[in-house]
Amino acid sequence: FAYGQKGSSYTYKKYVLDKEELVNTQYNMQTTWTPSWERIYRFNTILDNLDKVEQTTQKVHDQVAGEAYFGRAYYHFMLMLSFCLWDEDAPGIGYRDGLNPGEVPARETVGYTLTRIYEDLEKAEELLTKAGCTQFNLKTSFRPTVPTVKALRARIDLYRGKYDSALENANAALAA
Numbered sequence: 253f254a255y256g257q258k259g260s261s262y263t264y265k266k267y268v269l270d271k272e273e274l275v276n277t278q279y280n281m282q283t284t285w286t287p288s289w290e291r292i293y294r295f296n297t298i299l300d301n302l303d304k305v306e307q308t309t310q311k312v313h314d315q316v317a318g319e320a321y322f323g324r325a326y327y328h329f330m331l332m333l334s335f336c337l338w339d340e341d342a343p344g345i346g347y348r349d350g351l352n353p354g355e356v357p358a359r360e361t362v363g364y365t366l367t368r369i370y371e372d373l374e375k376a377e378e379l380l381t382k383a384g385c386t387q388f389n390l391k392t393s394f395r396p397t398v399p400t401v402k403a404l405r406a407r408i409d410l411y412r413g414k415y416d417s418a419l420e421n422a423n424a425a426l427a428a
Contacts (some may be wrong), residue, residue: 267291270339284334288327290354292348300351315395318379322396322404324349325372328365329408336362338411369408378400399428400408 298320302414304315331345346357359368377398380386385397403425 253379260262266341284330288331288358289348292327292354293351293353295320295327296349296367299324314379315383317381317386318385319396321372321379322401323375325369325376326404328372330361332362332365332369333411338362340366366412370405373401373405385405397428399425402428 340363
């Protein structure tokens with residue numbers, strides 16, 4: 253984004269996410285809030301309809317499901333980074349697992365939302381392992397793999413101050 257706006261006086265404020273600029277504009281709604289909920293809805297739709305797909309293999313089924321669980325966890329985490337305080341009892345964003353396109357879940361605590369994120373990451377790791385996606389794949393490097401799950405888990409653990417778990421997950425991701 254910043255490269256595309258090279259030379260614009262507006263670029264710096266957006267690049268550094270200037271707090272006053274974010275509070276006084278709809279920037280966060282247009283770039284984080286709405287797109288994240290839309291992507292979560294898409295992942296939920298995939299998870300709900302995946303068993304209806306007939307022309308697939310179990311490996312592809314598990315890979316797509318694992319990627320959807322990872323994506324849902326990732327976008328909930330991104331929403332928490334943007335809109336929540338990092339205290340287990342602070343108001344969180346809830347967790348969207350329904351199929352209503354306009355649904356925004358009721359607020360829950362950050363701890364509740366993090367628990368749901370970790371559950372989705374566990375499912376993602378299990379399914380991606382079953383699908384054989386245990387190493388980074390340079391051919392399709394944009395797709396999540398088990399090391400990607402471990403890297404995200406390490407990042408979340410850093411925010412929570414769980415340094416031993418963060419180090420363990422980061423080392424596992426780097427080993428891949």
